[in-house]
Amino acid sequence: MTDPLKLASEFPSADYAAWRTLAEEALKGASFEKKLVTKTLDGFALQPLYTKGDQDADTRLIHDVLSASVEPRETVTGWDIRQLHTHPDPIVTNAAILDDLENGATSILLKLDAAARKGREISSGEVGVDGIAIHCLADLECTLSDVYTDLATIALDGGAAAIPAAAMLAARMTDEDGASEAAPAFNIDPIGTLASTGTLPCSTDDALRQTANITAELIDLFPMGTAISVNGAPYYNAGATDGQELACLLASGVAYLRALTDTGMAVDQAAGAMVFNVAIGTDFFAGIAKLRALRLMWTRILAASGAEDASISINAVSAEMAMSKVDPWVNMLRTTVTSFAAGLGGADSVVCLPYDHLIGLPDGFTRRIARNTQLILQEESNVHRVIDPAGGAWFIENMTRDLAKAAWAKFQSLEASGGIVAALANGGLKKDIEAVWHTREERVANRRDPLTGVSEFPNIAEAKVTCDAPDLDTIQANGKARQTKYTETVGATLSSLMEAARKGATIGHMYTDLYGTSAATTVPALTPHRLSEPYETLRKRADGYKAKTGTFPQIFLANLGKVAQHTARAMFARNFFEAGGIEAITNTGFADAKSVAKAFTASGAKIAVICGSDPQYGDMAADVASALKNAGASLVYLAGHPGDARAEYEAAGIDDFIYVGTDVPDTCRTAMDHLSGARGDK
Structure with a gap:
């Protein structure tokens, strides 16, 4: 039977050459390469049109490799919706955590205050600054009261004091039923700490060795959890390209993998003990390609290392570099883009930052908006229902391949020059990233890269966003009241740290006994920036x-x-x-x-x-x-x-x-x- 709806069959077939001819005619003599081809900061070109002819042996394999690294159950459950908490008062934070978990969040990220992250006591002037005032086990108990830690992942940001903080959380969780089923993310990351702060309380060799030893003990207690965070956010938020961030992630991951296997840990177990933390900007397709490229390259590294399981755990977070204090309402659109890209790119957990994150402490409304952004993507848009949804798209496949090649070359260069720690120590990596930042800064200044609500369509009469200003003196006094006197010397093993925490040792006490009070390693710290x-x-x-x-x-x-x-x-x-x-x-x-x-x-x-x-x-x-x-x-x-x-x-x-x-x-x-x-x- 003849089809009465001929539609496209009545039109002549089109090919790239014909399209290119028409495009050049429309440009009226202007350069095709200059007008329609985009050069990325990583040096490769994005074409205005891709066809089946752009597929090659490399791009045809990408989807198959990535699909094999994803558990089918993830298309049912979706990614982990992780909510960041930074309110300095543990009691206020507890109420916020319960509200989040009851309304769609599936895990929480606890960022300790500046004093705790630096291993200082509750008497420090930085108590309650930029995080929760958790300094002893009693503080943590207040924070996690009525939270079922075997059901909801608890993630930590402990900075330089990540190991004492991890021991404290481990002590809290092992005292509960179901600890073996829990999946905490302790996020120990001395390399990321060195990059972002410029200091470590011990040598980098000792830091890696200690991290590996503590990780082995943590994974024995929590086989479903992760102990190490391989953090790319400090590099990206300092201005790095996607390729540079990926190279730093790979180099850091390899450094941790070597340290873990040196303790006798099997490669598969060592890889499973790590989670990669990736900053996602507002370039939607670049965000998808970045996560796909990371999964692809790490699979290659694990295969070369003899691992049987080539899976990778990724936590994606909205890049602070892309957010703004000016017209912060637009941040809701920016974080929707970052969360959407993270979901399509295959992130296992996603932190969507509240729109007022840069201004102050978010309230229930701004946390709800951040939480619901992900809930809508999952439950109404069903973004998670397909394994590698970008697979087969000629543009994304080529972008993934080209980004992976650029990042792999940078990774090899880092390894050839002594690894990520050496690159941080000699200042070369910082210099390279700063050069990219200056390029980004110039593109924003001349509005080649527009920022909605900032450089484009500004509203100088906008109502200012205000945030809660907590009483830090009262929070500090309450924290002191919860502490008990502990004068014993703390050992260096996880079990001794956990026992000390149970007896009342503070993070500051454990930190001092482990490291002393002076920085032992100093390098040029990366400087965080925002485009706005x-x-x-x-x-x-x-x-x-x-x-x-x-x-x-x-x-x-x-x-x-x-x-x-x-x-x-x-x-x-x-x-x-x-x-x-x-x-x-x-x-x-x-x-x-x-x-x-x-x-x-x-x-x-x-x-x-x-x-x-x-x-x-x-x-x-x-x-x-x-x-x-x-x-x-x-x-x-x-x-x-x-x-x-x-x-x-x-x-x-x-x-x-x-x-x-x-x-x-x-x-x-x-x-x-x-x-x-x-x-x-x-």
């Missing part, structure tokens, strides 16, 4: 200006002609300056220079930007600039590239030009300096 940093600085400065004067710093839009003639560049100028916190005073346009000058004087502004079309500039720009200067404008901009008319415009009084590719923060900083000087602040 320069804009946040300007917006904060603008808020200070408003607090002193009652208004934001302002710029007058000298719009020329009818709305249709100036609106494009007026909107460009408004977004440009308001991204830096400078309020744009707008209008419907002016017919001549005299009316522009009159309106400028009435506005009370000190600086102006001329906005119109190129033909209007040829007829009016010079006259308008002169009129504005005569009316008292101390700084005049023109929206658009001046081209050959630059000298003429400058002679008429135009001081600077804003156009696509201009450094927004630098220009706004100059304008702000000028306004502050005019006000007498300088």
Whole structure:
């Protein structure tokens, strides 16, 4: 029977060559490579179109390798929804944990305060700063009261004091029923600590050896758990490319694998004792490819090491580098992207950061939004129902392969130069990452990489997000009251540390007995960054200006002609300056220079930007600039590239030009300096 719906059969068949010809015709002489091919920071190219012809032997194998490393049951249960907790009060944190677990979270991440992470006592001035004030077993009991640790994974962020913290949690959990079925994530990570803080309390060799010995004991107690975190977040949040982060993850993983097998642990057991922590940014497809590439490369390393089980455990977390303090509501969209990419990339657990994470302590609402982001992805979107859902997509397969190749080359370079620790110690890795950060910073400054709500579509009048400010003095006093006096010397084994914790030893006490009080290893620490940093600085400065004067710093839009003639560049100028916190005073346009000058004087502004079309500039720009200067404008901009008319415009009084590719923060900083000087602040 003939199909009455011919549809595509009536059209001629298409091929890449025909499409390429049409694309080049549409470009009207512009370079195909420059306009349509994207060069990644890792050096490989992303094509605008992929076809079946882009498949090769390598890409055909990727999906099969990755599918073999995934348990089918994971498509039923979904990934682990992990909630971060940082409120300094253990009692408040406990209520929040119970609320999270009752409403969809399946595990929790406890970040200890700055004092505990550095092995200091409750008398330290950093108690309750940037984490929970857990310093003794009684504090941990308060935090985990009524939490079934055999059902919900408890993950730790203990910093340099990860081993004392792990011993404390192990002591708490082994005193409960079902401990052998529990799957805690102790997250001991001396290499990650060294990278992020620049210090370790002992030599790196001793740190790796001690980590391996403690891991062997922990895995004996908790065979379902993990002891070591291989953390890539410090590198990515310092500006590293996806390939650099992957290389650092592989190099760190290999260092831990060697240390564990040196203790006599089997390769499979050693690999199973580790979890990889990966930061996911807002490049959706890159996030998927990054996790797929990691799984692919680690499978190769395990196979070369003689492991029979090639599986890998991955925890993905929203990258702080991609989040913003400015217009933080947009962070909800950013973390949706990071969580979605993590789920499709095959993460075993995902930490979706609350949208106000950078501002202060999240409340029940912001935690619920973060939690529900993942619940919707799982229960309504069913993202987890397919093993390797990106498999077979020509673009993703090629991106996975190219990223894996780039990362593998960087990993080999790290290994050839002595490994990850040597690269941190000599400062070479930090220098390489800083070079990438400067590139990222430049791309954000000229808006080649736009940030919604920050560099694009800013809202300087937005309502500020406020967070809870806890009483740290009271929290510290309550913590001291929970402590009991313990004066014995603590041994270096896990069992002795656990016994000391049960008797009242604090994290600070255990840390001091293990390491002393001075840093034994010091390297150049990686500096964390956020893409929105320069804009946040300007917006904060603008808020200070408003607090002193009652208004934001302002710029007058000298719009020329009818709305249709100036609106494009007026909107460009408004977004440009308001991204830096400078309020744009707008209008419907002016017919001549005299009316522009009159309106400028009435506005009370000190600086102006001329906005119109190129033909209007040829007829009016010079006259308008002169009129504005005569009316008292101390700084005049023109929206658009001046081209050959630059000298003429400058002679008429135009001081600077804003156009696509201009450094927004630098220009706004100059304008702000000028306004502050005019006000007498300088």
